[in-house]
Amino acid sequence: MTAQSAATAPDELWRLLQQCDALRTFSEREREALLTAIPHEPGMGVRRFAARELICRKGEYELSLCIVLEGCAAVVNDVDPALPPTAIFMPGSIFGELGAMRGRPRSSDVAALAPTLVFFVPRHALKYLEVNEYARNLLAERYREHAVRAMMHQVDLFAALPREFIDRLIPHCRIERHDLRGVPVVQQGAEGTGFYIVLDGFVQVVRQRDDQQNRVLAYLREGECFGEMSLLGSGFAWASVLTAGKCELIKIDKDGFRELCRDFPAVEQRLREVIARRQEQENRVTAELSELLEKSGQLGIIQAEALLVMDLDRCTGCDNCVSACESLHGRSRLIRNGVQIGQYLVPAACRHCDDPKCMNACPTGAVRRRAEGEIYFDYEACIGCGNCAIACPFDTIMMIDTPVFDAAQARKSAIMGREFFRPPAPESREEPVGLLGQLLGRGRRKPLTRPQPAPAEATHVPSSYPIKCDLCDGLPFMGCVHSCPTGAAMRIEAAELFANLHVVTSRAHVRRVEEAG
Amino acid sequence: MEAQGALGASIDAVRRTPQGRLSVWLAGCLAALVAFYLSGFRHPPGWGSLRTGCLTLAVFALAALYRVRKRWTWWDLRTMWFGARLPARLGGWWRRADRLETWRHVHIAAGLGVMIPLWWHIQEGAGASRLEIVLLAIVGLLLVSGVSGVLIQDFLPHAMRIRPGYEVRLEDIEGALHDLYVEAEEAILGRPEAFVQTYLRDIRPLMLGSPRSAALLWATLTGSDPTTAVTDRLAHRQPETSDPAAWERLTKLVERKLRLDHNRVNLRLSRGWVSAHLVLVVLLAVLVSFHIAGALYFAGL
Ligand code: HEM
Ligand code: SF4
Ligand code: SF4
Numbered sequence: 001m002t003a004q005s006a007a008t009a010p011d012e013l014w015r016l017l018q019q020c021d022a023l024r025t026f027s028e029r030e031r032e033a034l035l036t037a038i039p040h041e042p043g044m045g046v047r048r049f050a051a052r053e054l055i056c057r058k059g060e061y062e063l064s065l066c067i068v069l070e071g072c073a074a075v076v077n078d079v080d081p082a083l084p085p086t087a088i089f090m091p092g093s094i095f096g097e098l099g100a101m102r103g104r105p106r107s108s109d110v111a112a113l114a115p116t117l118v119f120f121v122p123r124h125a126l127k128y129l130e131v132n133e134y135a136r137n138l139l140a141e142r143y144r145e146h147a148v149r150a151m152m153h154q155v156d157l158f159a160a161l162p163r164e165f166i167d168r169l170i171p172h173c174r175i176e177r178h179d180l181r182g183v184p185v186v187q188q189g190a191e192g193t194g195f196y197i198v199l200d201g202f203v204q205v206v207r208q209r210d211d212q213q214n215r216v217l218a219y220l221r222e223g224e225c226f227g228e229m230s231l232l233g234s235g236f237a238w239a240s241v242l243t244a245g246k247c248e249l250i251k252i253d254k255d256g257f258r259e260l261c262r263d264f265p266a267v268e269q270r271l272r273e274v275i276a277r278r279q280e281q282e283n284r285v286t287a288e289l290s291e292l293l294e295k296s297g298q299l300g301i302i303q304a305e306a307l308l309v310m311d312l313d314r315c316t317g318c319d320n321c322v323s324a325c326e327s328l329h330g331r332s333r334l335i336r337n338g339v340q341i342g343q344y345l346v347p348a349a350c351r352h353c354d355d356p357k358c359m360n361a362c363p364t365g366a367v368r369r370r371a372e373g374e375i376y377f378d379y380e381a382c383i384g385c386g387n388c389a390i391a392c393p394f395d396t397i398m399m400i401d402t403p404v405f406d407a408a409q410a411r412k413s414a415i416m417g418r419e420f421f422r423p424p425a426p427e428s429r430e431e432p433v434g435l436l437g438q439l440l441g442r443g444r445r446k447p448l449t450r451p452q453p454a455p456a457e458a459t460h461v462p463s464s465y466p467i468k469c470d471l472c473d474g475l476p477f478m479g480c481v482h483s484c485p486t487g488a489a490m491r492i493e494a495a496e497l498f499a500n501l502h503v504v505t506s507r508a509h510v511r512r513v514e515e516a517g
Numbered sequence: 518m519e520a521q522g523a524l525g526a527s528i529d530a531v532r533r534t535p536q537g538r539l540s541v542w543l544a545g546c547l548a549a550l551v552a553f554y555l556s557g558f559r560h561p562p563g564w565g566s567l568r569t570g571c572l573t574l575a576v577f578a579l580a581a582l583y584r585v586r587k588r589w590t591w592w593d594l595r596t597m598w599f600g601a602r603l604p605a606r607l608g609g610w611w612r613r614a615d616r617l618e619t620w621r622h623v624h625i626a627a628g629l630g631v632m633i634p635l636w637w638h639i640q641e642g643a644g645a646s647r648l649e650i651v652l653l654a655i656v657g658l659l660l661v662s663g664v665s666g667v668l669i670q671d672f673l674p675h676a677m678r679i680r681p682g683y684e685v686r687l688e689d690i691e692g693a694l695h696d697l698y699v700e701a702e703e704a705i706l707g708r709p710e711a712f713v714q715t716y717l718r719d720i721r722p723l724m725l726g727s728p729r730s731a732a733l734l735w736a737t738l739t740g741s742d743p744t745t746a747v748t749d750r751l752a753h754r755q756p757e758t759s760d761p762a763a764w765e766r767l768t769k770l771v772e773r774k775l776r777l778d779h780n781r782v783n784l785r786l787s788r789g790w791v792s793a794h795l796v797l798v799v800l801l802a803v804l805v806s807f808h809i810a811g812a813l814y815f816a817g818l
Contacts, residue, residue, distance in 0.1 A: 309528065313675045316787050317687065320587065320617065327590035337685055342521035343678055344528070345685060411594065476601050477612050485587065486539075486670065487618040492528060499530070500523035 008046050008117075010035045016069040017119060019092030022135040034128045042364050042381040043122035049073075049112035056096060056106045061369040063123040065100035065139075068093045071116030075108045088113070097143050098150060100126055102200055102248065103359065103369070107150045124365040140175075147199055148173045148250055155197065155223045157270055165263065172256025175199070178243040181298075185249065186241040192230025195257040198222050201247025201355050202303055202504075204293075207239035207282060216293040217281050219244055219302050219504040221354070228271045229278070231257050238279075244297050246355045281502065292341060293503055296494075299339050300394060302504055304351035304494045305373035306471055308334065308480065313343045314488035324483035325469075330408030331400050333469045334480055349480075350375065350396045350469040358468075361391030376470040379409075384462020392468070399464040412475060540671045542622055543664065546629045553633060560637045569638040570812070574805070576631040581798065583624035587617060628663050631656075648811065652804045659797045666790050673787050676737055682773055683780040687788070690781045694774060698724050701770045704763060715756040716767065723747065723771050733782040744775045 008016070014031060017023050026034070038044050043064060049055055055073055056062055066073075073095070074085030089095055089110070098104050100123045121129060130136045152158040152166050161169075176185070176196075185196065188208055198220050205217045205226065217239060220226055229238040231254060252260070261268040285293075296302050310321075319336060326332040338347040352375050359367040359375060366381035367388055377388075389397040471491065472478045481489050498504050560569060585592050593615075600611040613619070635656065639645075645653070677683055684690050701724050705716045728743065736743035748768055755764045 311528065312678050312685070315674055315685075316670045317674075317685070317784050318788065319686075324590070324593075337689065340685075342524065344524060414594075414598070476597060476608065482612070482615070483587075483593070483617050485617045485621045488674075490528065496530075497524060497527050499527045 013038075013046065013069075013119070016091070016117070017067065019069070020067050020094060021092065022067075022094065022129060022132075022138045025134040026132050030128075030132050033131070037125060037128050041122065041125040041128075042366070043120060044125045046117055046119050049116045049118060051112055051114050051116075053112050055110045055112055055116070055118055056099075058107065058109045059105050061099070061103075061105050062096075063099045063103055063365070063368075064096055064120040065094060065122075065126065065129070066096040066110075067119040067121070068095075069117040069119050072113045073110050073116050073118070074113050076111045077109075085113070094139075094142065097139060098146055099123070101139065101143050102147070103356075104200065107154075122365045124363060144173065144175050145170055147175060147248075151197055151199060151223070151250060155225075157225070157267060160266065161260075161264065165260075169252065169256050169260065172253045172259075174251045174253070176249045176251050177247075178249075179246050181243055181245050183243040184240055185243060186227055186230075186237045186239075188237050188240040190230075190237050191235060192227060192237055192254070194251045194253050195225065195227045195231055195260075196241070197225045197250040197252070199248040199250050202244040202297075203247060203249070204242045204244045204297055205239050205278070206242060209282075213287065215282070215285050215287070215290040216297070217278070217285050217290075217503070219293070219297060221505060224505065225271075225274075227251075228257075229275050232261070232268065232271060232275065245300070245303060284502070289501060289503075293501075295339075296341065296498075299346070300351055300353060301339070301341070301346055302494050302498070303354040305354060306352045306491050307494055307497065308347055308349045308469065309490055309492050309497070310336070310345040310347060311343060311488045311490075312340070312345050314486045315345070316486055316488075318485065320483050320485060321480035321489050324479040328408065328412065328472065328475070328479045329467055330404040331398065331467065333396070333398070333467055348394065348396055350392075351394060352471070357391040357393055358388035358397060361387045363387060370473075374471045374473060375468075376473045377466060377468075379465060382462065382465060384464050384466075386464070386466065388466050397466050397468040400467055401464050402461060405465045405467065538671055539621070539625070539667050543625055543629075543667045546626050550629050550632060554636070560634075564637070564641070566638065566641045566812075566816075569634055569641050570809075572634040573631060573638050574809075576627055576634055577801070577805070580624055580627040580631060581802075583620055584795075584798075586615075586620050625663070625667065628660070632660075646811075648804065648807060652801070652808055655797055655801050655804060659794070659801060662790065662794045662797055666794055669787060669790055673737070673783055676740065677780060677783045680742070680776055680779070682776060684777065687781065687784040690777050690784075694777055697770050697774050697777070701767060704766055704770070708760075708763065711756045712760075712763070715754060719751060719754050720767050720771060724774055728775060728778055730782050733779045734786070736779060737783055737786070743779050744772045747775060748772050 014035065046069065049071075055066065068089045068091050070091055072091075073089040073093075075087040075095075076085050077083040086108075087095075095110060096106070099106055100121065103123065126139075129139065148170055149166060152161055152169075178185070178201075185203060186192075188206075200222055202219050202221050203226065204219055206214055207217055208214050220241075226241050227237075230236055261271075293302070301307060317336075322332045322334055322336055325334045334347055334349045336345075336347050338345060338349075340346075352373055356367065356369070356375050359369065361367075363385065364381045364383055366378045366383075367375060368378050369375050384399070384402075386399050389399055478491060481491060495504050596615050597612075600608045600615065602608075603611055639653075642649070684693055701716075701720065705713050708716075733743055735741075748771065751764075751768045751771060755761065
């Protein structure tokens with residue numbers, strides 16, 4: 001994207017923003033708060049796009065709400081951009097609410113059809129819109145509609161549903177949000193009230209057996225559904241479903257579900273297959289496995305996108321992984337101690353959570369997520385407040401002094417020979433040196449590949465920066481895994497770890513469906 | 518342990534490196550070495566002491582390079598710097614080849630492989646002086662220490678793990694022992710005098726003392742549990758008036774303390790043998806330089 005920031009006078013900007021329904025009822029104070037926040041909130045402001053330029057790319061974690069101010073944008077087909085656009089955004093239209101309100105990656109490519117001005121409101125700055133009740137409700141309503149549509153599009157179970165039917169189904173849908181773990185969504189034995197699709201996060205399926213023992217049968221994630229057993233079977237829930245952390249669900253009421261099954265028998269057929277599979281799972285889950293699943297869910301292991309796992313049957317305790325981490329990043333971001341699951345140790349290192357608390361706690365949007373799922377810091381937006389370190393439930397973020405941090409970043413830049421990492425304060429910059437100099441370790445950096453902040457902007461240098469495992473972001477290897485002599489340390493996705501137990505599906509499954517959609 | 522097995526299978530499927538157990542690799546290398554020796558294959562006829570000596574030195578250096586890769590980040594960063602500049606596929610191959618796990622396998626192959634040029638070198642030589650005999654003894658000891666190291670590294674982690682409640686890090690053990698002692702002292706507060714006296718006589722010395730390392734090492738080697746004898750003895754010493762649950766709890770604390778001591782000995786062994794290996798390497802380096810200096814002085818090039 002070669003978009004340019006466009007400086008627009010506040011009055012002119014407000015006039016353009018007024019085209020958007022959500023901002024029409026703003027009071028004078030709300031207007032002032034919004035306009036004065038623009039220069040201070042990283043990522044908030046107006047950007048200009050040339051015709052045919054991409055405004056957002058499918059799969060990217062660019063978590064901003066976009067309001068079209070001038071020109072025109074459209075959802076384009078990411079495989080064949082020559083195909084006609086599926087939705088057009090005229091001045092005043094909003095898009096990108098899934099990313100901004102849920103932290104999900106962009107669900108489609110949006111490109112400018114003509115020279116277009118777009119106002120970006122990043123996720124952390126949504127508060128300036130949501131202070132207004134009308135705007136809040138309107139965004140929530142749009143979000144519901146868009147979320148249901150996107151989910152129906154992504155889940156292959158519903159792939160055959162025509163657009164008109166989804167339009168009819170939307171009024172039967174409700175979004176349920178839960179922030180805590182262990183909240184019962186469905187109670188075993190209770191009468192079924194609806195059919196649920198997991199929109200975000202995880203839920204845990206627990207069944208109380210005839211011998212009164214509870215067994216955790218599975219975890220369901222984004223794109224998976226539950227509640228069908230009670231609606232298609234006895235009318236009562238066969239198992240309980242509890243939240244496994246913060247999650248969002250789409251609930252389709254009984255009438256909507258009946259309509260769905262009546263008009264699309266193939267969907268009902270598929271759901272009956274799902275029921276049969278789940279009932280089989282009950283026989284497969286032993287008490288030991290159930291305990292393991294419960295523990296893994298509590299410790300955030302199930303929800304992890306990339307776990308560092310150490311095979312204790314191989315680990316000789318040499319601590320080379322820890323020293324490698326320290327030499328690369330200034331301080332080891334890995335403590336070789338943590339949770340043991342049988343012969344495997346899950347050390348205290350960032351899990352790249354599905355629902356990252358650190359990301360939600362950052363006031364400047366400096367905690368970000370890549371399309372591959374890893375959570376990383378955008379150090380240029382970081383103000384060193386330490387909120388993320390407090391918010392992480394697994395205590396994996398630490399704040400380190402700026403000089404130590406700078407030295408480590410410079411070292412990494414030198415290996416990669418490019419200014420990939422946060423540029424240090426201007427005075428510590430060194431002249432680029434030749435190949436031999438770099439090989440001898442003297443070379444600090446080559447010319448920047450992206451614009452540097454002007455010295456005036458770079459005056460605030462925090463006294464400390466947060467570091468945590470970011471899977472050695474930007475380096476071609478992961479220090480700990482690469483430097484383990486015994487092959488004990490490895491990175492693995494939770495779904496891969498539990499693959500043979502059929503208790504949680506892979507995120508890749510959701511992505512594949514997304515791509516097919 | 519069905520669930521554990523399933524997790525293990527998933528991890529094996531994801532493990533990117535094909536290498537298996539180090540001892541299997543060692544056995545393979547040893548077999549290759551023996552086969553080579555039996556085949557009677559000799560170096561090219563023109564190679565005299567100098568060439569075979571240089572080759573031996575080069576293989577020694579290759580083995581010693583492992584330390585450079587393992588402990589010197591500078592080296593690793595430079596190899597990565599180079600890897601980052603290679604075309605993507607080649608870079609990926611380079612990175613895999615540079616994994617420390619691969620280096621360790623190469624190290625063992627080189628450590629054993631050095632015997633071939635050494636054998637040729639000895640055959641070319643004109644009899645051995647005292648220095649050369651000591652040198653050969655050191656090489657032999659290095660080989661023995663290497664082989665024992667492989668066995669220690671391969672089997673010790675498993676031996677440690679099968680005992681419950683052990684610490685993963687050596688540095689955590691001291692703190693854990695201290696916590697156990699505090700817990701034991703708190704457990705006797707408010708107990709009858711007879712109970713406290715028995716505690717002071719039978720349990721506190723165990724909580725404060727350290728069992729003999731040799732006994733713990735023996736337990737590791739034989740796979741026996743070093744705590745059973747002590748806990749059986751304590752079961753007989755239970756004071757008459759006591760509350761059995763409290764005594765049971767103290768016995769459990771002693772058991773855990775002994776397990777931690779055992780764990781500490783194992784962890785020290787797991788790291789400590791490398792020091793012995795390293796001392797031999799340093800001795801070897803010194804003697805080799807004397808040997809080379811002597812050869813150059815007396816025989817010239
Ligand atoms: C040719 C002579 C040899 C030299 C110069 C040599 C040198 C070294 C050095 C410098 C280390 C690194 C110690 C550290 O810092 O961690 C090492 C480790 C090791 N060596 Fe050798 N060694 C030799 C032969 C052998 C042989 C013959 C074996 C096995 C049969 C062996 C097995 C090992 C093992 C298992 C390690 C520890 C690997 C690890 O986990 O990091 N070495 N050796
Ligand atoms: S820092 Fe903590 S909250 Fe953030 S992704 Fe990592 S483990 Fe999760
Ligand atoms: S480098 Fe490997 S063997 Fe050494 S402590 Fe770390 S995980 Fe264990």
